[in-house]
Amino acid sequence: MTSKLSITPIDKPIAANRQAAKRHFGVHPYFTRRPANLVREYILHYSKEGDRVLDPFGGSGVTAIEAFLENRVGIQNDINPLANFIAQGIVDLSKGSLNDYRAALELIRKNSEERLSEVNSADEVRLQEIRNAVNLPDNVQLPSNSDVPYYHDLFTPRQLISLSILKDEVDRIENRYAKQGMLLAWSATLAKLNKTFLSANGRAKSRGGSSIFSIYRYKVAKDPVELPPWHTFYERALNILEAKREIDSVMELKKRTGKGWHGGFEMHSLDVEELSSKMGNSVDYIFTDPPYGGHISYIDLSILWNSWLGISPSLETRRKELIVGGELRIPEEVYVKRLADCIKACVRMLKKNGWLSIVFQHWNIDYFKAILSACAEDGAELRAAIPQVGDTIWSMHKKKNKQSVLAGELILTFFKSGAALRPITHRKFDVHAAMREILSLNDSNRMHGEYLFNRLVIEAWKNSAIDSLNISPEEFINQVESYGWRYDDRNHYWIKADDNGLPLLGSDKR
16 A cells, blocks of 8 residues: 555455454453454555554454554553553563463462362351451442442352452562463453353353343342352463464564564553544544443443452543443433544544544434534545444343344444535435335345444435434334335344245345
8 A cells, every 4th residue: 555545445344253363352351342353454454554553442452452463553542441451461462472471370370279279168167267368359339230239249259269369379470471461361250250140041151251241230140150260260361372372473474574573552541532632643544433322331341350450440530431321320412422522533633644434333313423523524534334234242132122223333434634524414314215225226135224224324424414314223123124024033134025924035145
């Protein structure tokens, strides 16, 4: 790539491969992590080696880490300390010797396995004696929608003690990089050794996950599963070793070919508007996935980790979180305004002729309007809008409300030309006519609802009529059904039906 002006935007979806990159998959859980292969393709397409690539809502760091490994300067920013802890922890796997990591794991085993076995077999009196002798985190108050009031209530006595023993042994590791890797493994273990862990029906007890990531609150299991602490930690540590091997291999391959490896990494924990003031227009490319309004209160849901790691954010920081609701009850109108302000800040951070990709999805058209209008007003032109569908992340909310929960995303890509304009948004838009046309032009008898909805959003925007696109999930579903389509619960898309309500045969391109 010789010039950003010569870039032709990506115009097709990229098939997600979530489990391919061991440096992300299995290392540590986090919310709504983007597939690394998709992010990497966008980075390679819209930037070149040496460019500064930013994610201002960095999450677990996929954008910054992939940029770092592709000889860019990956810039991670998030106000949630857990997000930055994970991102820094993965980047730091590029440092130190794999043998040191293995030796650290063996030392932890040697010093803790027998003590953990004693905890497992101890009676209540002995458990209390051990508990009084170990280091425990502060027993902080949990969000009001939690099943239990205080932090320690999230654990059985054996879990609480076992986690303390393991963390003390991690803290004793002398090699700084091996220690950080084992701390990342310990933090990942924390997600399984607590009473919010829900086992998957019909599978091994260890197969499942925390309600924090499926129900988005601290729901305690009816019958909590106490997984074996050492085995659980050991599995997490093996994932860390595998991730390090992979990162070492990526870097070594680049060193042997081309211009070598020379990636850079920056970490920030600022509100996006504050970050903009610090960065100026110094960024070449932004790929970001801003929070989608309500439902996931990232900082509230990260108390499980932030509290024990000693990295809890201040109340001032929590007030800056870009969400709707949460324990601070942030109103929707505040979210919409701040979303627009943050997107404008992103445009300001870009160099002239830089590119910006925003991953987004929501039924609320005001959210899309905030993004699209903010970019237009600050001189960034919409060049591509690619629906990414078929890669469903199965939260409990999605499982219970398959048709009305949008699971795919729309990737909006903008080019910073500097030509600002005040968009017209109030013209008339016949949503039903637009829906009929999109369905009739579809060359398949199958279509994802997310694809159809996202096409409606873009058509309304192109016709300067996004204010007129006001359709509820219920109306959307009823309208699609009225055109002779039915929802396939097994495959999670809409199917064109014949006069008898039976599905028509055809290829699946949506």
